[in-house]
Amino acid sequence: MGGQCDLEVDVNGEETFFVHKNIISSYCGKIRKLFETSKGATKNLKVILHDFPGGPESFELVTRFCYNNCKIVINPYNAHRLLCAAHYLEMNESVSGSHNLVEQTKKSIEEIKFWSWPELLSALKNSLDLVPFESSSQIHEKCLDSIVARLVFTSETSPSCPSSSSPESSSIRLSTDSKSTESLRSGVLRSTWWFEDLANILTPSLVKQLVKSIILHKFDHGVTSRFLFYYQKSRFFDATSDEKLEIIETVVDCLSWLDQSSVSCKNLFGILRVALNLNVKTIHRNILERMIGFQLDQATLDNLLVPSPHGSNYLYDVNLVLQFVKHFLAAKSGPKVPISELKKVARLMDSYVAEVAPDPRLKPCKFLALVKALPESARGTYDDLYHAIDIYLQVHTGLSDEEKTSIFNSLDYTKLSSECCNHLTQNAKFPPxxxxxxxxxxxxxxxxxxxxxxxxxxxxxxxxxxxxxxxxxxxxxxxxxxxxxxxxxxxxxxxxxxxxxxxxxxxxxxxxxxxxxxxxxxxxxxxxxxxxxxxxxxxxxxxxxxxxx
Known part of the structure; x- marks a missing residue:
């Protein structure tokens, strides 16, 4: 900048700028205050800026503004840098109108609704490189709100997008009608076109902001839940253990804010298995258990066969399944409990009991807890439970009389078929x-x-x-x-x-x-x-x- 440059500015220890003190200080309140409070030599002056947002690239933009008579092109690609730098250098003091960089930048950002999708993504991505700053978070919020508004508009103009009432609709179902299949595939693609763009950019904290904005704008919860599952899978490839833990806990928190009927039960079990391996906090595990319990009637036997925790001496995690049932009954309590859902869970539990019965390490108290987990009204027949008990008694021959009696009394003999009764009369494991x-x-x-x-x-x-x-x-x-x-x-x-x-x-x-x-x-x-x-x-x-x- 010539020989008259009398101020040396060190930006974050990365790069040094030589500038005119009077020019810079006339627009930057922070630097002006430094010289007002300091007394001494006016030559060989040096200012060190720590944690300057955007680093040398942002400071260079500021110098252009100062040396060009407050004229600079503000666009979606540099607005975030200019705003954060202007706030840091206090460039809104003692100046007004076109000379105020903060005001100029804010006016430019107000036009964010006219930015294109790539410009929005670029602004959001570049703002993540800045040191956490209040003005930076404001840009994040504005960008996310504009992105969600764009998503809402797109969904309203794409009537073939799947409804949130069908959380499994993201998978392409086979159809004998090729046009119908193509239409469904096209609808799914229209509802998920933005997944990759945002998954590659958003940090876990921004994902939470996005979901909050989505809920505020009443965007489709089914599509949102599918995005969260997609985000978890896509970000796991090159993430460390700590990063994976943060991602899982973020996804679980966000899923809990959505309408639970819009969340895929199958995908919840997938998240659960990953969460158990990562040893997530108890609060997040409880959230997952509650969400799965809410729609336990949609689960399958394979979903429930979760291996027991490390160090346990039994095969499957029985306590986890008991928690599912507990949350299911709590969620479905009341006079309007759908009996069809209750019977589905009863059939599922009967299958599960039969599957875990051969485990020689399954204690009688846990087996009995599984048998009695549901109310008697849930079952129209006890035939499956009878066969499961028969298997358990065959494997566990060392039970005490008290333990056997408790298991025998768990059956409702009025709900056994004549075939089971005939089998029972010949079953030596049952007392006469x-x-x-x-x-x-x-x-x-x-x-x-x-x-x-x-x-x-x-x-x-x-x-x-x-x-x-x-x-x-x-x-x-x-x-x-x-x-x-x-x-x-x-x-x-x-x-x-x-x-x-x-x-x-x-x-x-x-x-x-x-x-x-x-x-x-x-x-x-x-x-x-x-x-x-x-x-x-x-x-x-x-x-x-x-x-x-």
Whole structure:
């Protein structure tokens, strides 16, 4: 800058500038104050600027502004640098109008809504290089708000974008209609076109700001949740362990702010497995457990088979599944609990119990906790649980009588099918008194079935009505079991002590049931023939001429 440059400025120890003191200090309040408070020589002056936002490149922009009579081109690529540098150097003091760099830059940034998408991304990316500064965070906020507004506008003008009510809709489903498939693929691409652009730029802290802005602008929560899952996967490739932990915790926090019905249950389990390996904080693990529990009815058996924590002596993480059920019941509590969801979870838990039952290290208390995790109203049948208990007893032969009794009492014998009851009566692992309990439960069920039915009327009904009654296979079996099981056991008070006698009697009873089933089938065939014969007579009668009828 010539020989008259009387001020040396060291910027962050990276580069030194030689400038005119009077020119720079006339616009930069920070430097002017330094000379006002200092007394001494006016030659060989030096100023050291620490943590200057943007480094030497930003200071060079400031000098151009000062040496060019306050004229400089402010655009999306340098606005963030100029604003932060102007705030740092206090270039808004003692000057006004066009001479105030802070005001000029702010006016330029106000035009952010007219910036193109690449300009927005560039401004956001470049601002991340600046030292954390209040003015820098203001630019982040403005950029993110403008980006979200752009996303909202794009989604409103793309009607084929998937709805947030279907969190799994990001995957392309096969269709016999090629046009339909192409349309769906096009819709998904239109809703996710921005994923890569932002995932490559945003830091975890900015992701939180983005999601908050998204919620404020009421942008699609389903698309937002898919972006968060995409962000986690894309940023994991070259991240350190600490960075991965920060990313996971950020994603979990952001997912918890969204409508839970818009978050994919499958992807939540994927996040959970990663989180467990990274040992995330307890608060974030609890958030994940709560979100999964909310939609446990959408989970699969493979999702639940999470390996036990390191150092545990059992195969699968049973405590984790129990937490899922706890959160599910808490989320679905109340008079309007969807019974369909409850039954889905019951079937899922029955499958899980059967899967973990062969684990020889699974303690009886944990097994029993799984069996009793859901209310009795959740299950229409206990057949699957019975088979799971049978497997558990087969593997765990060293259980105490008290432990066995607790497991036996966990079954609702009134909800066992006749096939399971027959199996139970021959199952040596179940004490005879529980076999009797199962048979009496069947007796009570059949008594309730016949209560209100006129047995005599059944045999004088027209053939077509009688056939219609016997077409229900399950009911027919129950009638046969009732006919042979109810009477023999009435009044036998000492059956518990007569094990061998009971076993022989049960075998004979089962043989008689088979014989009665054969008789029932024969009677049903005969009744069908009678019905056909009656129908044919009625048809021939109607076909005769009236005078001959």
């Amino acid at each position: 008194r529980f076999a009797t309990l199962a048979l009496k439960a069947q007796q009570l069920k059949l008594e309730n079935l016949f209560r209100g039915m006129d047995v005599q009327k059944r045999f004088i009904l027209p053939p077509h009505e009688l056939v219609a009654t016997e077409t229900n296979e399950e009911r027919r079996k129950q009638v046969v079991v009732y006919a042979e099981q109810v009477v023999p056991y009435e009044g036998k008070k000492d059956i518990v002590s007569e094990n061998e006698k009971m076993k022989a009697h049960l075998e004979g009873m089962q043989w008689r049931v088979v014989e009665l089933e054969k008789v029932c089938r024969k009677m049903q065939t005969q009744m069908s023939k009678m019905l056909k014969s009656k129908s044919s007579r009625q048809t021939s009668s109607k076909s005769l001429p009236r005078l001959c009828s």
